[in-house]
Amino acid sequence: KPLVFSGVQPTGNLHLGNYLGAIKKFVALQETSDCIYCVVDLHSLTAQLVYDDLADQTRSITAAFLASGIDPKKHIVFNQSRVMQHAELAWIFNCVARIGWMNRMTQFKDKAGKDRENASLGLLAYPSLMAADILLYRATHVPVGEDQKQHLELTRDIAQKFNNDFSDRIAALGVGVEMQVGEETVNGYFPLTEPVIGGPAARIMSLRDGSKKMSKSDPSDLSRINLTDDADAISKKIRKAKTDPEALPSELDGLASRPEAENLVGIYAGLADMSKADVLKEFAGQQFSVFKPALADLAVEKLAPIASEMRRISDDRPYVDAVLRDGGERAGVLAEATMKTVRDIIGLLQS
Numbered sequence: 001k002p003l004v005f006s007g008v009q010p011t012g013n014l015h016l017g018n019y020l021g022a023i024k025k026f027v028a029l030q031e032t033s034d035c036i037y038c039v040v041d042l043h044s045l046t047a048q049l050v051y052d053d054l055a056d057q058t059r060s061i062t063a064a065f066l067a068s069g070i071d072p073k074k075h076i077v078f079n080q081s082r083v084m085q086h087a088e089l090a091w092i093f094n095c096v097a098r099i100g101w102m103n104r105m106t107q108f109k110d111k112a113g114k115d116r117e118n119a120s121l122g123l124l125a126y127p128s129l130m131a132a133d134i135l136l137y138r139a140t141h142v143p144v145g146e147d148q149k150q151h152l153e154l155t156r157d158i159a160q161k162f163n164n165d166f167s168d169r170i171a172a173l174g175v176g177v178e179m180q181v182g183e184e185t186v187n188g189y190f191p192l193t194e195p196v197i198g199g200p201a202a203r204i205m206s207l208r209d210g211s212k213k214m215s216k217s218d219p220s221d222l223s224r225i226n227l228t229d230d231a232d233a234i235s236k237k238i239r240k241a242k243t244d245p246e247a248l249p250s251e252l253d254g255l256a257s258r259p260e261a262e263n264l265v266g267i268y269a270g271l272a273d274m275s276k277a278d279v280l281k282e283f284a285g286q287q288f289s290v291f292k293p294a295l296a297d298l299a300v301e302k303l304a305p306i307a308s309e310m311r312r313i314s315d316d317r318p319y320v321d322a323v324l325r326d327g328g329e330r331a332g333v334l335a336e337a338t339m340k341t342v343r344d345i346i347g348l349l350q351s
């Protein structure tokens with residue numbers, strides 16, 4: 001059975017990009033896989049150290065997971081900082097990965113901005129902690145939005161270098177598994193994880209700027225639809241979304257140099273579980289004055305039940321905390337089993 005891991009940071013409001021690009025996939029994968037979904041609170045420290053309400057934001061992401069349909073009994077839901085092995089493995093991966101690999105990451109370049117020397121060391125090492133999150137459970141599949149593709153490639157590079165550097169120890173301890181790398185069959189301890197990216201909503205763009213991804217950290221609230229927005233806010237943001245004056249085309253080619261139009265079509269497709277081509281078949285030749293209200297109605301129909309369920313679950317704080325505690329205990333058992341082996345592979349004295 002595939003083992004799925006993914007995480008969401010408890011920073012800022014969850015938005016439609018997080019939902020369509022990640023959480024909706026988390027829900028779907030529960031049928032076929034064993035899943036571990038994590039509120040990655042340690043990652044939040046990379047951009048900003050002090051928060052007023054990190055605990056409440058952690059609860060709020062958890063409530064969104066549960067409200068969207070993640071089952072914390074069949075699968076594991078917890079917050080990262082409870083399982084200290086994430087930080088332990090990240091340290092080891094800091095020593096496996098190379099500084100040059102980190103310097104090439106576009107998320108680091110974007111988030112660090114011009115004053116790169118003054119970014120936290122954690123922001124640079126972020127992908128190493130992300131690799132640890134995933135490989136601690138030896139996860140085989142990771143559902144994420146398109147923006148995380150580069151970090152998942154780095155996760156494979158880290159796994160491969162670890163497997164390579166320690167190949168003799170892994171063989172001597174008999175803890176390797178056979179896997180296919182290109183043409184070659186190799187024996188390694190960490191799997192080469194597959195990203196689960198794709199569909200029409202893998203990269204939802206800002207409603208104000210078709211060249212930037214929709215993001216929690218965008219200062220403009222009009223740039224995103226939050227999972228907690230009410231019907232009025234959703235309608236207003238879609239009405240005000242930047243578009244061009246042309247009608248919708250009948251074929252995908254017609255969206256080629258129209259990023260804002262393509263984004264709204266992608267959002268419709270993601271919400272309705274349709275392809276963009278099928279959305280265009282339905283709305284070919286229509287103006288945005290027709291398409292936007294249809295999109296707003298669809299968004300309200302799909303998001304309102306999640307928002308109200310989120311409110312209901314959030315009101316029961318002891319329940320949310322109990323889910324995270326229980327998930328943390330179960331994750332901790334799996335994590336310690338991996339770390340015991342990793343410490344043996346490296347040769348750290350444990351007895």
Ligand code: ATP
Pocket residue numbers: 007008009010011017018019020021022143144145146147148201202203204205213214215216217218
């Ligand atoms: P931040 O800007 O603070 O990094 P974020 O919106 O990117 O916030 P994350 O917690 O970093 O949120 O990401 C959670 C998940 O949502 C990841 O799988 C990420 O790829 C996905 N995701 C984030 N933004 C988008 C987007 N605009 N479209 C599709 N998926 C997205």
Ligand code: MG
Pocket residue numbers: none
């Ligand atoms: Mg992000």
